Amino acid sequence: MTLTRRQQAIYDYLREHAERFTHPPTHDELCRALGLSSRGSLHKHIQALVEAGLVVAQQGRQGIRLVEWEQQDTGIPHLGTIAAGRPIQALPQPAFLPVPEFLLSRHPCYALTVKGESMIEVGIMDGDLVIIEPRDTARNGEIVVALINNEEATLKRLQNHHDGSVSLIAENRNMAPLRYPAEQVQIQGVLVSLLRRYQP
Amino acid sequence: MTLTRRQQAIYDYLREHAERFTHPPTHDELCRALGLSSRGSLHKHIQALVEAGLVVAQQGRQGIRLVEWEQQDTGIPHLGTIAAGRPIQALPQPAFLPVPEFLLSRHPCYALTVKGESMIEVGIMDGDLVIIEPRDTARNGEIVVALINNEEATLKRLQNHHDGSVSLIAENRNMAPLRYPAEQVQIQGVLVSLLRRYQP
DNA sequence: TTCTTTGTTCTCCAATTGTTCTCCATGCTA
């Protein structure tokens, strides 16, 4: 998506401002800086920037803030949750997690929060954060994010069969492995690492 | 969490003040410095700083104190391995792991590599890296690093009994809980978070 | 003890701020 002139001007101003001050400007400040006399007009442009993901609205009257792209250099996006049998539930705003390099692969990764207990026997618990490397193929035995019939996403151990079909194996003795024709299963990524936070 | 303008101003003032004096400023001093006429108003801002973890309230009338955070630049030390029934096996050279802040507690932490399967049913696997906050007490149900008879170290779930004895519970149905008189068990730390790396 | 300082909690208030709305102007395109 491309920005209109005004949107670009606002975005530029925000960047400049961020280099000099720790606080975002208020809408009134922005209006003065850009020669606008109506906060309402400004607001529309800001909305557009929010939707473009370049800026986040703060709670209360704390102005707006640039999305920290610097952080993105070191961090990875947290895209949402994955629960067996559902589509991936995206976060409204992707969060960026600083993850040390030794927990990443050589490729750009992303994070998902695990919901459910389908992989509990290999130590992947409800609420854990898994780091995924996007890939469309995987080897036998790898734990993958798989999309079934283009709708359900799930985290399972993969097994490719000789006849081309694949099994998705839940590591939970209460759940049987499911076997699908190859065309119904699409690999989206491979598990690289895992983070878990215990209660403080 | 981002600070509001006032909060930032207060925090800046505290930093400046700390460079020149050993005692923190009183609330009245802060009010004068910031041009406030009500201690009550100031107090709200300070509360926010406390909640943000940037400042700690002192006991009595000793003002507030800045929290020092230097230790995070270099990461946390990886001290070695912990295997049930053995002393902690120290690394010849402690390695320093860069660990993101959200996986640490407010105190300086260290890391250990888990050996064995004694906590497998709560998702702590052989080879996992656990982040530990050093402490000498813990609450019931917390997972702790405990030193038994001053020689064996182990990672177990803690249960304090009324008679003063403690149980160390392995989360593995093949291992029975072990109960000790209090004086034989020394808590060394509490589990804060966990990292796991899958094979590339 | 009594008094003073200090930190804390509370209620109340006004100004600022972000948001939503309607209405309008301009330029571009089909």
Added chain:
DNA sequence: TAGCATGGAGAACAATTGGAGAACAAAGAA
């Protein structure tokens, strides 16, 4: 021409903040 996207003005609104000030509790000081 009509339709559409962009850009703006201004009114009105709700929420939040930042602040004042009273009252109180705790800790020292006299």
